[in-house]
Amino acid sequence: MDYLLTEDQVMMKDTVAKFAKQVIEPVARENQEKEIYPKEIIQQAAELGLMGVAYPEEYGGVEMDFVSYMLAIEELSRYCASVGVTVSAHSSLCVDPIFRFGTEELKQKYLPDLCSGEKLGCMALTEPGAGSDASGIKTTAKLEGDKWILNGSKIFITNGGEADVCVVFAMTEPEKKVKGISAFVVDKDTPGYTIGKHEEKMGIKSSSTTELVFQDCAIPKENLLGELNKGFKVAMMTLDGGRVGIASQALGIARACIEESIQYSKEREQFGKPIAALQAIQWMLADMATEYDAAWLLTYRASLLKSQGKPYTKEAAMAKMKASEVAVDCALKAIQIHGGYGYMREYNPERYLRDAIITKIYEGTNEIMRLVVSSSIMK
Ligand SMILES: Cc1cc2nc3c(=O)[nH]c(=O)nc-3n(C[C@H](O)[C@H](O)[C@H](O)COP(=O)(O)OP(=O)(O)OC[C@H]3O[C@@H](n4cnc5c(N)ncnc54)[C@H](O)[C@@H]3O)c2cc1C
Incomplete structure (x- = not known):
């Protein structure tokens, strides 16, 4: 979907993808198994500017937009959903409300350290x-x-x-x-x-x-x-932005499921040929890829609207609802494609399923997302 992105957005995506592959992937499994908070990874992410992607330079941010933010969270979550949510909760739930609702004094006091990643x-x-x-x-x-x-x-x-x-x-x-x-x-x-x-x-x-x-x-x-x-309004507007972050996290998990399932299906042989040659497997992969694209486009739309300062409450709820359900479905299909190995802790798909489920719950459950969408379309 790079044709929808600006040069800067593609550069952000590629930079974070490289960082995630080199720095996050090697330690993601062990950190999850041992429940180790990825402090060093977060520090390195901060050096890349990822703790203040969409905020002005005068407050310590890198002054990009929310599509760039979406792409960054997706790439981080491709290898570790925990890193993705750590950055997302920091940015969407703390930096964003201070930037949007804080007095100039509060912004000067808190944003530079938060956007630089000096503080979480x-x-x-x-x-x-x-x-x-x-x-x-x-x-x-x-x-x-x-x-x-x-x-x-x-x-x-x-x-x-x-x-x-x-x-x-x-x-x-x-x-x-x-x-x-x-x-x-x-x-x-x-x-x-x-x-x-x-x-x-x-x-x-x-x-x-x-x-x-x-x-x-x-x-x-x-x-x-x-x-x-007026704090309830602050909470609801903050959660709109948060839902874009969680949708992006879900996209990263879904993509991990798709990429690893394609690779596995080409390597695993049964009945004398790779399982990738079986139509049953091809159809599962086709459904995963189609649903991922639908979720990506919804998340892109919500991110774009937020960047443009336009209303996006309904769009954020749709994106979070769809992307989280796609992530869970892709994880289940990835397990199925991996067969018995998919059920084993030694392989990634079972972790992806455990990580995907939370995206249907936090920052508003998907039942609440459906309430947000229905109340918006039935006015
Ligand atoms: C890992 C994790 C991290 C979190 N991080 C944060 C955080 O950083 N900050 C923070 O403040 N909170 C955080 N939360 C809280 C999270 O946002 C809530 O758990 C979530 O909003 C649901 O609230 P609840 O758990 O009390 O469930 P409940 O509200 O009790 O819901 C139980 C069930 O009832 C359904 N339900 C409730 N009301 C309705 C309704 N009106 N219509 C239809 N169905 C309904 C729900 O969808 C759900 O299925 C986190 C939660 C988890 C698990």
């Missing part, structure tokens, strides 16, 4: 009782003098164990429910900010997912992100 970001919305229904959060923020005092706990936070800066959502006027939520930028070293339980997951095992606890955590009044009580 995360975003904390989900709580034990509030997942799909984010309006049910119980974490509170009370203004006392010139400080906001945060109390509450968040779960399942990507980058939680490693992040230096967190965008946190809390109730500032609980009685107003969804209209009483505000967003805040919180530094990890603030007293009262604690990293809680580290989750053991089914897939994306080398990414960090933790609980975050805020106990009388006092942050400067100026760290309110966006308008008071």
Whole structure:
């Protein structure tokens, strides 16, 4: 699909593809098996400018666009979905809301270190009782003098164990429910900010997912992100961008399944010929490639609209829904094509399936994506 891309976008894709092949592929399996957070890889990705792809140079970014960002996340996820989500959560869920909703003071304070990768970001919305229904959060923020005092706990936070800066959502006027939520930028070293339980997951095992606890955590009044009580809007707009990142992550997993299945089917012989010569295998590969292209085009459209500053909520939901379902389907087909070997830990397809499943769940489940799409088309 390079004919749809600019020269700069192709260059970004090729650069990240080379980096992923050389640096990520050799260690991806071991990092996943041992649940090792890929700190050095993230540092090297930062040197390539991947922690601030779509943000202005004046804030430390490389000032490209969201199509370039999509391509970068896909290429990282081609070899390791954990690296893909680490960069995606940092960029889409922390850098993006600070860039879009932060005061100039907040942008100057946080963006240069985040975009350069000096610091890692995360975003904390989900709580034990509030997942799909984010309006049910119980974490509170009370203004006392010139400080906001945060109390509450968040779960399942990507980058939680490693992040230096967190965008946190809390109730500032609980009685107003969804209209009483505000967003805040919180530094990890603030007293009262604690990293809680580290989750053991089914897939994306080398990414960090933790609980975050805020106990009388006092942050400067100026760290309110966006308008008071307008945090729900910040969360929803942030998640639109996040969904483009997750769709891109899913594309990387799907492509891994396709490329490795083609290679395997040419090497594996049964009945005296490569299984690639069997129509049953060819048809599975044809379906995988067609579905991947459909998902890629939807993700490209959403990324393009975001780059152009146009509305893209529906398009981001469609892209995330389609790409995640394609990733799971491609992983199942890759296992089938690999036969018994596909079921073994020694081969990649079972890891791709475990990694693909989460893309249907986080940053809004696919049931919620269908609600977003249907409410948009049935207005
Ligand atoms: C590995 C991982 C990383 C994550 N990272 C982050 C992060 O960085 N920051 C963060 O804030 N959160 C994060 N999350 C949380 C994630 O976004 C939520 O898990 C997700 O939104 C679903 O919420 P839930 O788990 O509470 O499920 P629930 O909301 O309880 O949903 C359970 C089921 O009910 C369905 N359902 C719920 N409501 C509806 C409805 N109205 N219509 C139809 N079906 C419905 C859901 O689709 C799902 O199938 C992460 C989660 C995981 C697993």
